[in-house]
Amino acid sequence: MSQKLSAVMKHLSPKRLCVSAAALFAIFAINDMLSIEAKATVPVADVSSIIELPSLPLMSFSEAGLVGQEQLKVINHKVKKGQTMSGIFTQLGFSQALLLKIIKHNDDGKRLTKVMPGTELLFHVDAKDQMRSLAFDPTDTETLRISINEGNEVSTEVIAHQLQTQLVTANGSITHSLFGAGKQAGLTDKMVMQLAHIFSWDIDFVLEIRQGDSFSLIYEKIYKDGDYVSDGKILAASFTNQDKTYDAVYFEAKEGEGAYYAPNGRSMKKAFLRAPLNFSYISSNFNPRRLHPVTKRIKAHRGIDYAAPTGTPVFSAGNGKVIQSAYNKYNGNYVFVQHPNGIVTKYLHFSKRAVKKGQRVKQGQTIGYVGSTGMSSGPHLHYEFVYNGVHRNPRTVPLPKAEPLAKEKMPAFEQLSSPLLAELQGLNGKLVAKR
Numbered sequence: 486m487s488q489k490l491s492a493v494m495k496h497l498s499p500k501r502l503c504v505s506a507a508a509l510f511a512i513f514a515i516n517d518m519l520s521i522e523a524k525a526t527v528p529v530a531d532v533s534s535i536i537e538l539p540s541l542p543l544m545s546f547s548e549a550g551l552v553g554q555e556q557l558k559v560i561n562h563k564v565k566k567g568q569t570m571s572g573i574f575t576q577l578g579f580s581q582a583l584l585l586k587i588i589k590h591n592d593d594g595k596r597l598t599k600v601m602p603g604t605e606l607l608f609h610v611d612a613k614d615q616m617r618s619l620a621f622d623p624t625d626t627e628t629l630r631i632s633i634n635e636g637n638e639v640s641t642e643v644i645a646h647q648l649q650t651q652l653v654t655a656n657g658s659i660t661h662s663l664f665g666a667g668k669q670a671g672l673t674d675k676m677v678m679q680l681a682h683i684f685s686w687d688i689d690f691v692l693e694i695r696q697g698d699s700f701s702l703i704y705e706k707i708y709k710d711g712d713y714v715s716d717g718k719i720l721a722a723s724f725t726n727q728d729k730t731y732d733a734v735y736f737e738a739k740e741g742e743g744a745y746y747a748p749n750g751r752s753m754k755k756a757f758l759r760a761p762l763n764f765s766y767i768s769s770n771f772n773p774r775r776l777h778p779v780t781k782r783i784k785a786h787r788g789i790d791y792a793a794p795t796g797t798p799v800f801s802a803g804n805g806k807v808i809q810s811a812y813n814k815y816n817g818n819y820v821f822v823q824h825p826n827g828i829v830t831k832y833l834h835f836s837k838r839a840v841k842k843g844q845r846v847k848q849g850q851t852i853g854y855v856g857s858t859g860m861s862s863g864p865h866l867h868y869e870f871v872y873n874g875v876h877r878n879p880r881t882v883p884l885p886k887a888e889p890l891a892k893e894k895m896p897a898f899e900q901l902s903s904p905l906l907a908e909l910q911g912l913n914g915k916l917v918a919k920r
């Protein structure tokens with residue numbers, strides 16, 4: 486057994502080990518599904534050694550001085566909301582004196598008072614129902630084990646875990662909904678939102694997504710000792726909307742200040758969001774036929790109507806100042822925002838307004854909630870984009886170009902982006918071949 490593996494084994498109960506074995510299978514299932522590219526992959530450290538799990542016994546307490554003991558009973562307790570450690574000890578039949586002794590033992594013991602709901606507590610109990618150890622993860626990168634020996638002495642041990650990041654690729658094309666396509670590609674809804682957010686200045690995810698639109702992305706999955714912990718960030722992504730392809734690459738122009746840039750180095754962030762509302766409220770039951778351009782009666786009607794459930798948060802499309810926040814019988818609850826360069830955006834029929842006249846608002850800030858107040862036949866957002874007093878289509882109106890990367894940053898950006906973009910292109914190619 487490798488040293489690393491034995492370190493892992495030390496704090497694993499049989500149950501935890503099962504979990505990690507399952508997670509490993511999941512890794513390989515995802516591997517097949519998403520065709521993880523070896524060259525772009527930071528391998529999960531020591532996966533190979535973890536796979537070669539020995540047969541029983543899976544755990545030895547020799548280090549804790551419990552070797553040769555009778556079989557210990559395992560109790561797995563997930564901390565529920567509102568539960569106290571004292572309550573848990575009582576419920577499991579352990580004394581308050583013992584709890585106090587642990588807490589007073591040292592700073593590690595004291596961490597028992599700060600356990601969050603959802604934490605898994607793993608107790609080992611001897612034949613006399615005495616607690617012999619308690620292990621839990623106070624953070625994603627640590628396991629704390631508290632042991633009680635035969636002489637009733639407390640000792641604590643913190644095992645540090647390294648997080649491993651694995652790069653994963655995924656791609657898909659839309660048949661029914663973006664979330665459906667995401668699911669099919671193995672993405673969580675959260676990851677789909679993260680993907681859509683990158684392109685939310687270029688693509689209207691409420692009205693303009695069509696059957697046949699497609700996406701590819703390279704993103705991080707984070708593992709702890711082979712166990713999946715969470716998804717990380719998207720490193721690069723491509724979205725094809727109505728045959729126009731947008732690419733974006735994550736880049737830190739300054740350390741810790743990452744953002745997404747187009748291949749030419751221009752920021753994906755622009756002065757105005759394409760759809761000023763949280764599309765996840767709508768797209769979950771998206772119907773491509775309903776999203777025919779007919780709904781976008783911009784000329785006839787001087788605005789765009791977004792049918793959406795009452796209560797859907799509506800964002801300010803850009804930075805600006807609220808110049809109207811009021812109610813009348815036509816507009817219902819409405820908000821107007823003044824932006825630089827003679828642009829005003831208008832939002833009508835709110836169920837509830839979230840800003841006051843005179844208030845400064847940031848792009849993406851919630852200014853109200855979809856409703857059906859005023860002259861409205863059903864819950865929707867009526868959105869207008871007015872440029873120098875004339876109603877315009879925000880897509881075609883000339884707007885200041887997004888901030889590009891500084892010239893001296895371009896070589897570093899290109900070095901990072903070119904392999905990622907090549908990878909995306911390969912993924913896009915696979916989708917075309919599948920069609």
Ligand SMILES: [Zn+2]
Pocket residue numbers: 786788789790866867868
């Ligand atoms: Zn309207």
